Amino acid sequence: xxxxxxxxxxxxxxxxxxxxxxxxxxxxxxxxxxxxxxxxxxxxxxxxxxxxxxxxxxxxxxxxxxxxxxxxxxxxxxxxxxxxxxxxxxxxxxxxxxxxxxxxxxxxxxxxxxxxxxxxxxxxxxxxxxxxxxxxxxxxxxxxxxxxxxxxxxxxxxxxxxxxxxxxxxxxxxxxxxxxxxxxxxxxxxxxxxxxxxxxxxxxxxxxxxxxxxxxxxxxxxxxxxxx
Numbered sequence: 001x002x003x004x005x006x007x008x009x010x011x012x013x014x015x016x017x018x019x020x021x022x023x024x025x026x027x028x029x030x031x032x033x034x035x036x037x038x039x040x041x042x043x044x045x046x047x048x049x050x051x052x053x054x055x056x057x058x059x060x061x062x063x064x065x066x067x068x069x070x071x072x073x074x075x076x077x078x079x080x081x082x083x084x085x086x087x088x089x090x091x092x093x094x095x096x097x098x099x100x101x102x103x104x105x106x107x108x109x110x111x112x113x114x115x116x117x118x119x120x121x122x123x124x125x126x127x128x129x130x131x132x133x134x135x136x137x138x139x140x141x142x143x144x145x146x147x148x149x150x151x152x153x154x155x156x157x158x159x160x161x162x163x164x165x166x167x168x169x170x171x172x173x174x175x176x177x178x179x180x181x182x183x184x185x186x187x188x189x190x191x192x193x194x195x196x197x198x199x200x201x202x203x204x205x206x207x208x209x210x211x212x213x214x215x216x217x218x219x220x221x222x223x224x225x226x227x228x
Contacts, residue, residue, distance in 0.1 A: 064125035
C-alpha cells in the first residue's frame, strides 16, 4: 500500500478478512509469511519495538468497542492518556476537537456510551481512531448494523477525516456502497488469498468470475455456497 492510500478488502464471510487484520495488529501470530510496516517485518517484534509500531495505528472496531465505564470524551482520549501519557486536561481538549470533527458537540463529552445509538457509537469510535493522529487507520466493517443513511454519513466522515490526516487506511467490508465511497483501490479475498485487486472504478467491469459474482450478488457462479 502507498502512503495516503485507501484500500478496501472485500470478500464473503469466513474468507479470512478479520484474521488478516488481527495478524497485522499482532492479535494473532501468522504461521508463515511477513507483515511489513514501513519496510520492516513486524511479525517477530516484541516489547517496546512492537509498541512503537502499534503507536502508528488507529482502529475503528466493528461494534465501536467503547468502554462503558468511561465517558465519551474519556473513550476518545484513551490512547492519548494511556498510550502517550498525556495529562487529562490536554487530552480532553483534543478529544473535544476530534468529537467536533465527527459532528458531535461538547454536550456529548460527558455522555454514557451505553445510551448512544449505533451511529453515534461509530462516530465516537472514529473520533478515538483519529485522536492520536495515526499514520495508518484500520476500519473493521465500519457500516455494519447501520441504516443506509447513517452508513453514508459514516462513509463521508471517514473520507473527510482521513483526508485531513493524510493517513493510509485499510478497511475490511462486505458493504460495496461503502467500498465505492471510501476506496482508492479494492482487493478481493477468497479462501485466504487476494485473488484480484484494482481501482474502485474497475470493479464493475472485472473479468474475474468470483469478483463478478460477489459484486453483483448472484447466487449462481463459482462461489461455493452451502445452503442447508
